[in-house]
Amino acid sequence: MKKVIEGSHAVSEAVRLVKAEVISAYPITPQTHIVELLSEYCATGVMKARFLRVESEHSALAALIGASTAGARTFTATSSQGLAYMHELIHWTAGARLPIVMAVVNRALAPGWNIWTEQTDTLSQRDTGWLQFYCEDGQEALDTTVMAYKLAEQVNLPVMVVLDAFFLSHTYEPVDIPDPDQVDSFLPPFEPKFQLDPLNPCAFNQLSPPNVYMEMRYSMHESSLYALRAYQDIEKEFQDIFGRAYGVVEAVMCDDAEIIMVTSGTVTSTCRLLIEELRASGERVGLLKIKVFRPFPAEQVIDALRNAKKICVIDRNISFGSMGIFAQEIRASFCNESLKPQIFGFIAGLGGRDITVDTLKEIYFTAKENEHPERPDIWVNLNTEVLS
């Protein structure tokens, strides 16, 4: 059934549909709307879940670590400072191989205080073992959340479903809300292999000396890599039932493109407008949307980009002292390829600054007019007055 709902609520609806059993959360703008609706669903009996109103994000995730180890399907959501505060347990969740799903609404990190969108919060969690999916619109947020549970429970790794602050979280769009029976047929109840059980007492997360720790990490890494294939299979199944699919990446008019724009999240929608406009005026431009960031789909990215002359990577994030994080990953992916396009890395839209069609156009022409990037990170539209 199609309904016009907020991006945040698209996630809440998905969590209702997957019948999460324990939800635990702590408020932070712009994540709040996701969990407010869920707390209402729990209070009114729409959902049979327990909602834990904990005293911090750290405890929100800790509670889910307990609940998930006890065999419950779980959910939480956060942003920025809250995610940073969880950091210790972000590692813990993945190391404990728990299929927890968390929505993260991207928000810039303080100081100074800034509630607007930026991806540095989630991307700086990239080495923790969580799978990360970036969403473009409300429908994708809902569908991805449903699929995230199936994947997480199959590979025993946690998943972050990532949404841009406001541009996605607070924007109303028509969203097709699936039928509960269909979701049930897609996603069976969570039945973990091991769980806390007095009849079969096991110790979880105990002391793991050097003779076993490394193998545990290897197996985690292998599962993480396998998740890419598993996700594609899950998406096929999803498509058969619901008629929608996204791909780990989406290549738009890349085949004959000389310059390809690389985006993630809502900037993708803006970029779709740009390439239509530029194509109409004869420019050979393409677009690559990266949805799955962890595991990084290097093969798919190389395949889509290898025939272009130039690549414009738009990073709404920064790894200080290095460059934009998507640019890093793409450059690393290409390092052993003999034929590589020139990769231009652009830093744009930090702290929620708008990335408009004009911003993207400027980026495109910067790449078009220069043989090579003048530096690995080109900062777009810096205001010299503020800098001085």
Added chain:
Amino acid sequence: MSYEFLEREGMYSGHVACPGCGAAIAMRFLLKALGEKTVLVIPACCWSIIAGPYPQSALRVPVLHTAFETGGAVSSGIRAALDVKGDTETVVVTWAGDGGTFDIGFQALSGAVERNEDIFYVCYDNEAYMNTGVQRSSSTPYGAWTTTTPATDWKKMRKKNIVEILAAHRIPYVATASIAFPEDFMRKVKKARAIKGSRFLHVYASCPTGWRIPSEMAVKIARMAVQTNIFPLYEVENGTKYTINYRSKGYLVKEYFRLQGRFKHLTEKDLEQIQEMIDEDWKLLLQKAGITSISEM
């Protein structure tokens, strides 16, 4: 003591605690009294090691080892999951050190009991961070040496009164217990197990390694802590109803202090001052219990 207490063992031999470890003795009593339908949560502490490395475990109940500051939250989550699955019989027990309770885990604990989560939180108190090599905690008593409060700059702050703080949350049950008083200890565990809502047990668990005492003195020193009123045995129900379980025979605190290497730098004058502090605390407790003179007990 009932037959059942003697027979049931929740621990296997082969754990890796130091000889005479009060925390190991305390765990044994706890599991005897709790029985099988128990899930344990152990945040980082000596017990993260004592329980044994993968793939072995010294405990006969399921254990979730978890991050240092998460004792209150992880057990809340397990409780929620068990409730949703319809298992109301299994008791969820957090077993944390003083560091994990008084300090780094304090926020999660306060949060959990403020919500009156149906959990049983047991703090075994050895009065310092032992796992990391005897550093001071807010439970370290006034006067003590630790590796971060050297004898030349021993701890000048009082021990945080965790029992009163928990009682102030008005939870159904808060109590103290000691490894030197097993019947009292196990009675309290059984009582707590039967109560719904947040229960907190503060267990005095001597540490021969960190206190610089011979291992065979572990129980004797724990007993003296009670006998000197340094660690009174009492219960607080619903934050208001106080019951004092042990009547002191008026031992002097210096007898307790003189037996432990961690206090050997203290002068007679220091010990007199400490005696006054302990007397003051005891009087305050009697007042709260509604006892104005010792003879009323």
